Amino acid sequence: MPKVAIVGATGAVGTEMRRQLDLRGFPVDGEPVYLASERSAGTRLPWKDGEVEVRPISAAAFEGVDVALFSAGGGRSREWAPVAVDAGAVVIDNSSAWRMDDQVPLVVSEVNPEAITDRPKGIVANPNCTTMVLMVAVKPLHDAFGLTEVVASSYQAAGGAGMSGITELLDQAAKLVDVGEETLRAHGAQAEGSVDAQVFSKALAFNVLAHCGSFTEERYTDEEWKLLNESRKILALPSLRVSPTCVRVPVVVGHAIATRLTFAGPVARDVAIEVLQDAPGLVVEDGTGQGDEPLAYPTPLGSAGRDEVFVGRVREDLGDDHSLNLWVVGDNLLKGAALNAVQLAELVAAE
Numbered sequence: 001m002p003k004v005a006i007v008g009a010t011g012a013v014g015t016e017m018r019r020q021l022d023l024r025g026f027p028v029d030g031e032p033v034y035l036a037s038e039r040s041a042g043t044r045l046p047w048k049d050g051e052v053e054v055r056p057i058s059a060a061a062f063e064g065v066d067v068a069l070f071s072a073g074g075g076r077s078r079e080w081a082p083v084a085v086d087a088g089a090v091v092i093d094n095s096s097a098w099r100m101d102d103q104v105p106l107v108v109s110e111v112n113p114e115a116i117t118d119r120p121k122g123i124v125a126n127p128n129c130t131t132m133v134l135m136v137a138v139k140p141l142h143d144a145f146g147l148t149e150v151v152a153s154s155y156q157a158a159g160g161a162g163m164s165g166i167t168e169l170l171d172q173a174a175k176l177v178d179v180g181e182e183t184l185r186a187h188g189a190q191a192e193g194s195v196d197a198q199v200f201s202k203a204l205a206f207n208v209l210a211h212c213g214s215f216t217e218e219r220y221t222d223e224e225w226k227l228l229n230e231s232r233k234i235l236a237l238p239s240l241r242v243s244p245t246c247v248r249v250p251v252v253v254g255h256a257i258a259t260r261l262t263f264a265g266p267v268a269r270d271v272a273i274e275v276l277q278d279a280p281g282l283v284v285e286d287g288t289g290q291g292d293e294p295l296a297y298p299t300p301l302g303s304a305g306r307d308e309v310f311v312g313r314v315r316e317d318l319g320d321d322h323s324l325n326l327w328v329v330g331d332n333l334l335k336g337a338a339l340n341a342v343q344l345a346e347l348v349a350a351e
C-alpha cells in the first residue's frame, strides 16, 4: 500500500483530497501525512475515525512517501515537488507550476489517462479547474467529429480562488444584504466600493467580474492562457484555435463554461447527444421544457459536491453547421481538482 502525503491539507482543495482518499477507499498505508504552512502546524484534521496532526513542509516529511498530492500553490510545488520525488514519491500537483513542462504529463483521468506513465520528472500535473471540466465534455466530441476551434467563456466560482475566495464572497454578500436593496439598485458604484475586496479586484457579491487571475501584456489573463495552452496539451492538438474569456461569478463552488466548438465537418445535435451520453464522467441534462420534454440544464450550485461533469443546452450553431454550442458545468474542487488528483493517484497505484 502506498504511503500518501497531502501538501496543502488545510486548503479548499486539500480538504477535498483528504475526503476523496477516504470516500474512494484509496489504500493508504497507515495514516496520511498532512502538510501545510507554519501557521497550521499542530492543527489536527480528520482522517477516518481519528485525526492527524498537520506538519510544516520539510524534506524529512517526505521520507517513505510513495504518492504526494500537492495543492499549496505554485511556489511550494516548484520548491518541494523535486524534494518529494528525490525521496521516492510520485508527485501529483494541482498548481500551475509544472503543467506546461514537456517532461510532465497533464492528465484528466477520463481524457488522456495513458499519458500518466510517461513522467520523466516523477511529477504528474492536474489541469486548471476550468480546463479540466471543459475537457471532459470536449474530448468525446473531438474523438467523434475532429475539433478545430474552441470559443469558451467561463463562469468561475469564488472557490476557484481557494478558501479565502469563498470567505470573501460570503462576507461581501452579508454586508451588501445589510446595505440594502435601494443602494444595490440605484447606487451600485457606492455599494461596490463599500466592501473589502482583497482576493478579487472588485466586489464579487451581486456582481460579475470579467477578470480571473492576472493580466498579461497581451491583455488576456493567465487564467485565459491556461485554458488555451492546457487544452492544446491535453488534447494533443498544438495548433488548436482557442478563444478564451474567463469571468468570476458570485458562486461558492462550481464552474460553468459556455462554449462554441467547431469541427472538421458538419455536426448534428442528436448525434452529439449520443456521444455525450456515452462519455465517461459526463451527465447530459438537456431539455427545453417544451412539449413532453422536461426542463433540464445543469447549474453550478446543483453540481457542487458531485463527482460528474454536466452538459446541457446542446445546440447546433445558427450560422455554422460545423459548430455546436453547449453549457458545461462541474465542481471545481472535485473533478476540477481533488477528485482528478485522487483518480490520478489510483492510476499510479495500479501500475
Ligand SMILES: NC(=O)c1ccc[n+]([C@@H]2O[C@H](COP(=O)([O-])OP(=O)(O)OC[C@H]3O[C@@H](n4cnc5c(N)ncnc54)[C@H](OP(=O)(O)O)[C@@H]3O)[C@@H](O)[C@H]2O)c1
Residues within 6 Å of the ligand: 007, 008, 009, 010, 011, 012, 013, 014, 035, 036, 037, 038, 039, 040, 041, 057, 070, 071, 072, 073, 074, 076, 094, 095, 096, 127, 128, 129, 159, 160, 161, 162, 163, 164, 332, 333, 336, 337
Ligand atoms: N480552488 C480550486 O478550485 C483549485 C482548482 C485547481 C487547482 N487549484 C490549485 O490548488 C492549489 C491550492 O488551492 P486552494 O484553492 O486549496 O487554496 P487555499 O484554500 O488557499 O489553500 C492553500 C493551501 O496551501 C497551504 N500553504 C500556503 N502557503 C504555504 C506555505 N508557505 N507552506 C506550506 N503550505 C502553504 C495552505 O496552508 P495554511 O492553511 O497553513 O495556510 C493551504 O493548505 C493552488 O495551487 C491552486 O491553484 C485550486
